[in-house]
Amino acid sequence: MKLMILKNELNEAIQQVAKASSSRPAIPILGGIKMDVTHQGVTLTASDTDISIQSFIPVELGDKVAARIDKPGSVVLPAKFFVEIIKKLPANEVEIEVQQQFQTMIRSGSTDIQMVGLDPEEFPVLPAIELHEAFTMSGDLLKMMIRQTTIAASTNEQTPVLTGVLWNLHDGQFKFVATDRHRLASRTAQVDTDSEHRFANIVVAARTLGELSRLIPDQNAQVEIVVTDNQILFKVGRVLFYSRLLDGTYPDTTKIIPQAYKTELVLDTKTLIEAIDRAYLMSREERTNIVRLMTLDDGSIEISSSSSELGRVTEQLTPVSYEGEPLRIAFNSKYMLDTLKVLDSEQLFIGFNGAMSPITIKPNDHDHSLHLILPYRTTS
């Protein structure tokens, strides 16, 4: 294998795939990045067997020559050092040559690097997935749906299926649900697909979705998605992102969504975030994050938290509207802030069914998002 490649193109592709390489690999090959060189271009791949990312650099990129291939071939190079050194090479062009036993020479300007390469035959094989079965959606929408639901996914590996986000698609209706049993976040959107594109109750790891979000450019990108029995593939530009689906049965959450409320509030989102944020500061010192919400006789609401050592924060808010029964309820202010910060609406609807039932938070102007937070049972 021998080629000359533009440093910036190589660097960008390495940065994209490196996220999938293991930082503490069980076997050395999983801590590597595979380089496959053909006369068409250079393919870089990293994989920790759960997630795999592949990026392709064609020899010609627009009217620019990105790579000159002298001799096709493959090698696996240790990711961490490879990622760091390519970025810091002195010249715009990088020459890479693999010699006997995968010893790899990298030359750029007056810098000469010998790297111990590994056998590409030992590298994990990526799942065989046909891209022509993909459906396409807006990258901006996908990123927003990810951001609005992954907050509620569990971080506890003891129930692996809850560390993912439940996906359903039929008739172009795309739905995400995540819950850690203390809170729930759901988001629906209409996507423009054929009716043959459908799947039910697949679970995609929240970690996968976080990494995917970082790979989607900020504006007007399109993402192609293919779902198979146990894998999902995303294509973003020249990057392919594979992830294993999570096993296990996701709990049925449809029954816990309230259909009516005994107390209904509409509040200005920014005012509410700031008030709860101040109460959260106090509640955090007690390590409980408990904040209380109480309706007052004059139609306003009071948000408060207290700490035996520090004191007490009390906030008074005037809701946009308030209907139904008086209420006193306590909740985890960190969970509430997570929800308030991702909902894209200037005003929020908050519905209650007494101090023991889940709190429902929704945008006031559309029904695409719905969040639930279980209250705390407190004595006061």
Next chain:
Amino acid sequence: MKLMILKNELNEAIQQVAKASSSRPAIPILGGIKMDVTHQGVTLTASDTDISIQSFIPVELGDKVAARIDKPGSVVLPAKFFVEIIKKLPANEVEIEVQQQFQTMIRSGSTDIQMVGLDPEEFPVLPAIELHEAFTMSGDLLKMMIRQTTIAASTNEQTPVLTGVLWNLHDGQFKFVATDRHRLASRTAQVDTDSEHRFANIVVAARTLGELSRLIPDQNAQVEIVVTDNQILFKVGRVLFYSRLLDGTYPDTTKIIPQAYKTELVLDTKTLIEAIDRAYLMSREERTNIVRLMTLDDGSIEISSSSSELGRVTEQLTPVSYEGEPLRIAFNSKYMLDTLKVLDSEQLFIGFNGAMSPITIKPNDHDHSLHLILPYRTTS
């Protein structure tokens, strides 16, 4: 105690002093910020007994009323929560009132905070130092001298005196020296003082100097400095910064400064930094940071590092000038990078006296800075 104060002024002063409060105080009072209110203004003080910082907010600031004092008094409030909550208050004005047993009410907009305050009588008393004995120097110069020397101060608390920077001042000649026994950094500058301003061999903690640097505004600030037997006081604008001087005898480093060199190189600073940075990346993987420098017969120099697992980096550089004996030497590349990054000169002089003697690094165009790095004794 009762007053109304502008949030932004209070916030700025709290942020300035908070650095001196203990994050894990031995007694609660040391984790607090003291507020002293008189008809002249508000003084905020924090102290961990080694370092104390005080900031004063006058009632009138230019043509703006910064504070309206209803009733003078004092209280100590827990620093961490106080720092965070003031920043997030909703209105521009903050009302603070101390009630019985130092219970403190803070009101701003529709936010009401009760804080458990502590008795100001228990707060550490600051050293009595007369500011009229101060000499004045440029804040920019002081920050540069700090940055160029603290890199070589020890971080090992077992020899406390080496965690400081040695200061000498006589006849306006101001000198900083720091060493951790593996490397040394020194910086001299002429300051405009009377001959009565002089001190010999005082040692100021590097931590003090780091915190001080952050308090000095970026351009054209003046810093007043007073040195007493065991304390140093800095005045920057309306902030007073007190620090205890370090005890112990600083080692005499004058004898280890070479007076002549067997090999002399002049190198372009940026080219050298980039070459050593690449070699450092490889050496770091071996956890030794060992990088080798070798003169070649053609007048160029080679910088290299190797790792048994990863491979080898070799850099070839053309020096601006090269005189004297051929050389092979090994050194800690992290120490070398620390030095190269703080020296303010486009070209550097590097002097050697064989593979076993300290390496001297100086700017090529002035003698205000001098750095030494001890080489590694290696077998190859």
